Amino acid sequence: xxxxxxREPVILITNDDGITAxxxxxxxxxxxxxxKIVVVAPDKPQSGMGHAITIGNPLRLHPVHIFEGIEAxxxxxxxxxxxxxxxxxxxxxxxxxxxxxxxxxxxxxxxxIYSGTMSAAVEAAIESIxxxxxxxxxxxxxxxxxxxxxxxxxIVQNLLKNPINKHLILxxxxxxxxxxxxxxxxxxxxxxxxxxxxxxxxxxxNGRKYYWLTGKFVNFDKGKxxxxxxxxxxxxxxxxxxxxxxxxxxxxxxxxxxKLK
Numbered sequence: 001x002x003x004x005x006x007r008e009p010v011i012l013i014t015n016d017d018g019i020t021a022x023x024x025x026x027x028x029x030x031x032x033x034x035x036k037i038v039v040v041a042p043d044k045p046q047s048g049m050g051h052a053i054t055i056g057n058p059l060r061l062h063p064v065h066i067f068e069g070i071e072a073x074x075x076x077x078x079x080x081x082x083x084x085x086x087x088x089x090x091x092x093x094x095x096x097x098x099x100x101x102x103x104x105x106x107x108x109x110x111x112x113i114y115s116g117t118m119s120a121a122v123e124a125a126i127e128s129i130x131x132x133x134x135x136x137x138x139x140x141x142x143x144x145x146x147x148x149x150x151x152x153x154x155i156v157q158n159l160l161k162n163p164i165n166k167h168l169i170l171x172x173x174x175x176x177x178x179x180x181x182x183x184x185x186x187x188x189x190x191x192x193x194x195x196x197x198x199x200x201x202x203x204x205x206n207g208r209k210y211y212w213l214t215g216k217f218v219n220f221d222k223g224k225x226x227x228x229x230x231x232x233x234x235x236x237x238x239x240x241x242x243x244x245x246x247x248x249x250x251x252x253x254x255x256x257x258x259k260l261k
Contacts, residue, residue, distance in 0.1 A: 009035030009096040009160055012086050012124070016046045016079045016103065016116030019064065019072065022141055023102035027134060028067055030149035031156050035096065039072035040086040042079060047105070049078045049116040051123070061085055079120035087127055097159060098124030101134030102148050104141055108173045108227040108237060109193035109219070121169050122243050130159060130168040137231060138176035147182055148174045151236050171239040175231045186235040191226035193219035 011031055015024045019041035028037060043060075060076035073090060075082045079100065087094060103117040112118045121131035132155060136148050155172060171190075175182070197215035204210055219228050227237035 010091065010093065011035045011037050011156070012083070012091065012095040012098045012129070013037060013039045014041045014079055014082045014086070014098070014100050014120045016042065016049060016100070016120065018042050018045045019074045020066070021045075021104065022143075023104050023134075023136070023145065025067065026145040026149050027099055027102050027152060028070060030152040031099065034153070034156055034160060037070050038086065038091060038095070039067060039070060040075060040082045040090060041072075042082060043074040043076055046078050046116045047103075048114050049080075049119070050114050051080055051119040052078045052116075053080050053084070054078060059085065061089065079116040080123045083120050083123040083127070087129075094127065094129055095124075096130070096163075097156065098129045098131040099134065099152070099156065100124075100131065102145060102152070102174075103133070103135035104143070105135065105139045106137045106173060106231075107133060107135035107171060108231060108239075109191040109221075110195075112171055112190065112239075112241060118169075118171055118241070121171075122241075125167045125169045126243055128166040130163065130166060132156070132159070132170040132172055134172045134174070136174045136176065138174075143176075144178070147177075147179045150179075151185065155238070167242070169241045169243070171227070171237075171241050173227060173231055173237045175234050175236070177234050181234050182236065183234050184236070185238055186230040188227040188230050188237045188239050189223070189225055190239050190241065191219060191221040191223070191228040193217065193221055193226075193228050 054077040100120040107115040118133040121133040124131035195215040199211040230237040
């Protein structure tokens with residue numbers, strides 16, 4: 001039998017909860033056997049870092065041996081730093097996919113802006129690497145991730161079999177329900193929903209004032225095609241996002257109505 005010349009896919013995995021988080025182990029387990037896996041992840045939690053990069057401080061990168069049979073590195077920087085270093089210093093070619101997560105906590109609606117999980121995926125897409133960010137609405141680090149693992153594998157299998165676009169970014173969120181209640185996947189748009197924030201003023205033991213961020217999540221979008229609706233109705237939400245922030249509708253309106261010289 002003739003040998004196939006098709007090369008093995010390379011899958012880069014990262015996260016923002018840190019390399020020892022259960023979610024990244026679950027994601028590795030989910031895609032084992034689908035390609036060569038290389039892990040580059042922060043050495044500590046980096047939640048809420050968004051698209052931050054490290055400037056003015058040295059970055060440390062060390063190999064670790066915590067995933068059996070998997071090449072893994074821990075980085076002192078942000079999730080975006082991890083992707084940049086992986087592409088520039090570790091991988092011998094650009095990976096076929098970058099996977100970020102599985103995050104312990106939601107990254108639907110406006111949360112995508114603040115998310116280190118999603119910013120790692122966005123950075124990969126900027127580097128022409130199709131990417132997916134995975135997040136679970138179950139914040140418990142001991143949560144059962146069998147459902148996210150199942151659907152993560154399905155999504156990755158589809159993307160490897162049918163590549164869509166080198167700048168593809170998918171934001172995938174899993175509802176916090178047991179497997180039997182999951183109704184399937186929905187391809188959605190991002191809801192207009194956000195936290196109504198409040199900074200509670202407190203005093204430390206020395207009488208100095210400080211502030212603690214609190215708030216509640218409010219959904220202003222009643223559409224049934226959104227990620228929030230899908231998750232509230234026990235579907236896995238899949239939202240294609242992009243790093244081009246141009247508002248083409250407003251651009252066209254300005255071009256029509258402004259007197260530009």
